[in-house]
Amino acid sequence: MRERIQKLNDELFEKIVDVRRTLHRNPELAYSERETAKLVTDTLEPLGLEVQTGVARTGVVATLHGGRPGPALALRADMDALPIQEENAFDFASANDGVMHACGHDAHTASLLGTATILHRLREQLPGSIRFLFQPSEEKLPGGALPMIEEGVLGEAFGPAPGAIFGQHVHPGLDAGKIGIRSGRYMASADEVHIRVEGKGGHAATPHLLDTDPTLVAAHILVALQSVVSRYCPPDVPSVLTIGRFIADGATNVIPSQAVLEGSFRSLDEDWRFEAHEHIRRVAEKTAEAHGAQINVDIATGYPVLHNDPESAQFVRDTAVRYVGEENVVDLDMWYASEDFAWFLRKAPGAFYRFGTRNEEKNIVHGLHTPRFTIDEEALRMAPGFMAYLATQYLTA
Ligand code: NI
Numbered sequence: 001m002r003e004r005i006q007k008l009n010d011e012l013f014e015k016i017v018d019v020r021r022t023l024h025r026n027p028e029l030a031y032s033e034r035e036t037a038k039l040v041t042d043t044l045e046p047l048g049l050e051v052q053t054g055v056a057r058t059g060v061v062a063t064l065h066g067g068r069p070g071p072a073l074a075l076r077a078d079m080d081a082l083p084i085q086e087e088n089a090f091d092f093a094s095a096n097d098g099v100m101h102a103c104g105h106d107a108h109t110a111s112l113l114g115t116a117t118i119l120h121r122l123r124e125q126l127p128g129s130i131r132f133l134f135q136p137s138e139e140k141l142p143g144g145a146l147p148m149i150e151e152g153v154l155g156e157a158f159g160p161a162p163g164a165i166f167g168q169h170v171h172p173g174l175d176a177g178k179i180g181i182r183s184g185r186y187m188a189s190a191d192e193v194h195i196r197v198e199g200k201g202g203h204a205a206t207p208h209l210l211d212t213d214p215t216l217v218a219a220h221i222l223v224a225l226q227s228v229v230s231r232y233c234p235p236d237v238p239s240v241l242t243i244g245r246f247i248a249d250g251a252t253n254v255i256p257s258q259a260v261l262e263g264s265f266r267s268l269d270e271d272w273r274f275e276a277h278e279h280i281r282r283v284a285e286k287t288a289e290a291h292g293a294q295i296n297v298d299i300a301t302g303y304p305v306l307h308n309d310p311e312s313a314q315f316v317r318d319t320a321v322r323y324v325g326e327e328n329v330v331d332l333d334m335w336y337a338s339e340d341f342a343w344f345l346r347k348a349p350g351a352f353y354r355f356g357t358r359n360e361e362k363n364i365v366h367g368l369h370t371p372r373f374t375i376d377e378e379a380l381r382m383a384p385g386f387m388a389y390l391a392t393q394y395l396t397a
Helices: 002-025 034-047 105-121 145-150 214-224 226-232 270-290 310-324 341-347 377-381 383-396
Strands: 050-055 059-065 068-078 127-135 165-175 179-181 184-187 189-198 239-247 258-267 294-300 306-308 329-331 350-358
Touching: 002 034, 002 105, 002 377, 002 383, 034 050, 034 059, 034 105, 034 127, 059 105, 068 105, 068 341, 068 383, 105 127, 105 165, 105 377, 105 383, 127 145, 127 383, 145 341, 165 341, 165 383, 179 310, 189 214, 189 270, 214 226, 214 239, 214 258, 214 270, 226 239, 226 270, 239 270, 258 270, 270 294, 306 310, 306 341, 306 350, 310 329, 310 350, 310 383, 341 350, 350 377, 377 383
Parallel strands: 068 127, 068 165, 165 350, 179 329
Antiparallel strands: 050 059, 059 127, 179 350, 184 306, 189 258, 189 294, 239 258
């Protein structure tokens, strides 16, 4: 089966690269993935897959039935791009000003279409069914995964309920051809912290007449917040609080009427995560109170911690060793980015793994979410086939 799939991936390679380039040239932001969804539908419908569009607005769900009864499995790709101006010069660079596939979702979508095409060719020999999830809006809160789940993509509304789900993400720090996986906690929760400190504002010469100075109070809060992780977080729980925005828009001779702090709070533990929210709130509110300032603290919860089911992660690892060889399988460190695939993994067993896209010789080394990001397309000689192989191994296990 492995050699057969590798051969099919080779045959389809140019077509998969073509699809990736088409998507790369025409990136679409969260919940605007109309052309992308159309390309997905136009690829899968002629193969005879059951295709449902408009799932969670712009998502697509397609089901492939094998030749005999068996288990069901779900595979997911995300489709949206980022609000970044591309700085690559190749002929398939983004034609959409200010929008760019800088996180590899073009490659994820092209790869999953390749996987579906490969599995379609093998369908007579396959038991069970495979549900392909093309998800909108991974990059923008609250994300497309949760609404897809709410519309029943992991349940029986779309056919036999999948017993597991797998997803993949490009890895610009890993050479093309390699597969990375981590068991258990892999990616962070990410919440947004918005703090607004309010006062009267007025002349810089007369702070004593203004009750409070929002700039000074916000500065105290910024420093005090550093105690949240350093003093209250258990030392074995990875956690980060970064205030990346501090706006106090007065002037040399003007005390502003408000100051704003905004930041990102990330952790790899769900209990600590919500405890930390309380610490952030208390430290900010009490510091403001101590200085007589009004304050508004808003914490917008983002995606949860992504937890790979250990058995599924081991299954991915073992299958990867058979597909690309032990020397090409990498055990990953935790990754502090966040990903709404975490929601799927809260509802079904499964795992989220990475495939390498770096190539130093070709100077393909730029990070995710940067204007020079791209992938070594040779990665697509492996990724679609590996996911197809993973599916066949799951269904016939
Ligand atoms: Ni991404």
